[in-house]
Amino acid sequence: MATTTKSEKGAPPHLALFPCAGMGHLMPFLRLAAMLASRGCNVTFITAQPTVSAAESDHLSSFFSTHPHIKRLEFQLLPYKKSKFLTDDPFFIQFEAIDNSVHLLHPLLSCLSPSLSAIVADLPVASSVSQLASDLSISTYTLITTSARFFSLVVYLPQLAQDKNTKNNAGGGNVYIELPGLGPMPVSSIPPAMLDDNNFFAVNISTNVLSLFKVKGILMNTFDWFEAEAIQALNSSGVAPHLAPILPVGPLESFEIEQASDFPWLDEQAPESVVFISFGSRTALSKDQIRELATGLEKSECTFLWVLKASKVDKDDKEGVEDIVGESFLGRTKKKGIVIKGWVNQEQILAHPAIGGFVSHCGWNSVIEAARLGVPILAWPQHGDQRINAEVVEKVGFGLWVRDWGWMGEKLVDGNDIADRITELMLSENLRTRAKEVKEKARQAREINGSSERLLQGLIDSFKSKEET
Known part of the structure; x- marks a missing residue:
């Protein structure tokens, strides 16, 4: 042994x-x-x-x-x-x-x-x-x-x-x-x-x-x-x-990883023109809030890619997209956006040049991916660490956070308000510029002599030195 x-x-x-x-x-x-x-x-x-x-x-x-x-x-x-x-x-x-x-x-x-x-x-x-x-x-x-x-x-x-x-x-x-x-x-x-x-x-x-x-x-x-x-x-x-x-x-x-979850539809869109909406792998909005979000997307007239989740655990998620948002919404917006269900490679989507904004629950993986890839965020925290993560987004300055929207489903956010904020996100040159600055800082941290790379390599070297003693 x-x-x-x-x-x-x-x-x-x-x-x-x-x-x-x-x-x-x-x-x-x-x-x-x-x-x-x-x-x-x-x-x-x-x-x-x-x-x-x-x-x-x-x-x-x-x-x-x-x-x-x-x-x-x-x-x-x-x-x-x-x-x-x-x-x-x-x-x-x-x-x-x-x-x-x-x-x-x-x-x-x-x-x-x-x-x-x-x-x-x-x-x-x-x-x-x-x-x-x-x-x-x-x-x-x-x-x-x-x-x-x-x-x-x-x-x-x-x-x-x-x-x-x-x-x-x-x-x-x-x-x-x-x-x-x-x-x-x-x-x-x-x-x-x-x-x-x-x-x-x-x-x-x-x-x-x-x-x-x-x-x-x-x-x-x-x-x-x-x-x-x-x-x-x-x-x-x-x-x-x-x-x-x-x-x-x-x-x-x-x-x-091996996957087939690419979206050729994104390749057809103009640079930074698509708003990406995803609330992570655990967060499911109420049916009423989903409908208000659909209303907001339609009224904003922005091109969108929406990853929809209707239950906390995907194994329990049996409803189709049309059952949740309605066939009429899908019909009216078929030239403006796509609604999908299931887990997607979020980082791959955020890295696509067509993505110009991210409506996010502010799970930490989502925040750090958006930071690394230079995508501005509309923060809509739902539970757990997400409000404090939204504070980080707001403090760094590469996103919006509407605190009045509440969290944990305590408020039903109106579709008109959602439309206004999505429009603000997608039209803000200040947010876009700041997001690119954040992306550059993230890149520098990962360079050979960057702060994060030095720490990781130093940790590995410390293990090596212990093996040799």
Whole structure:
């Protein structure tokens, strides 16, 4: 049996990557895996089975078929046990199932050859994986799949949870909190579940935050220029003393996969003329809001590509496009736009020269992809970290955010208002210019001597030096 204390002398470092459920978690881990492999590392990618969504399963198959040099390590989750938490969110249920099954990885990881140098874990399983890694005598790192700004709130949660005024005003009101080094943050931007002691989301965060003081480093899909204030606050120990070093190694690079999801229709459109609408892999708007969005698109008279989602999990999504938006809408707009269902390669679409604007829920992958590709955003956050991510978009200045639109479906946004904002997005030269400046800063971060590339290469070199000692 292979030992796990160190890899063979002189061998490339061997890293295991372990994401949780959902495309928002999977994508940055796949990108990091491809980047590490292209820089000479041996990479093992851990996948829990079964996945929640068909999109995850399909994407994993495509990824490994085009990256055969990356080893896939599948492990079967234990049968689901009824949770003590009242949640019907299939992704939270999967988080808990993965956490309950992590111990099954011990014999699988201990037999790997070459032996592991380190494991990079997702935050929702960081605590369990840290214990596993300690038993195997290997280092643990964490890859954070949200913004540095929201992550600052995450690590500040233990102090925040003790503030009754904050908890009483979760999700609304004019109350602000002061995060060290970050200034005031509206309590209305904090997900209410995060401050609910009986909610799985809050308990999971509180448990796993403690492990962040033991890991060797915290990798983030962001870059110094983009979130300088939050990164500095985290690394200065202002937000959380004794936190592991923050390593902004983004924007993580795209990778090639086998797919047939290209859109020749886009090739026929004028440069920067199409508005792209997508609310990510987990967010489904209400039927009423979908109809108002359709009205807004039609009234804006902008050319559009709309990725429509009507249920949280794609396996449950049985309705056709015409059943949701109506055949009459599709008929009236057939020369102006396309409505599709199912997961698409969003980064590929955003990279197309025809795309001139992005109506987004502000999931972090969406924000960082738009930043890397220079596409201005109309921010319409829905839940979780998305309001705080929208603050980043607004602060950097490459997007619009209409705070009055609310979130979590609390308001029905009128189609006329949507039309006005889409028109503003698509006609704003200031936003377009700023988005191109952001794109250039992102490119510079990924250059050989760029801030993010230096950190990533330095991390790889540190593994190599340990193997040689």
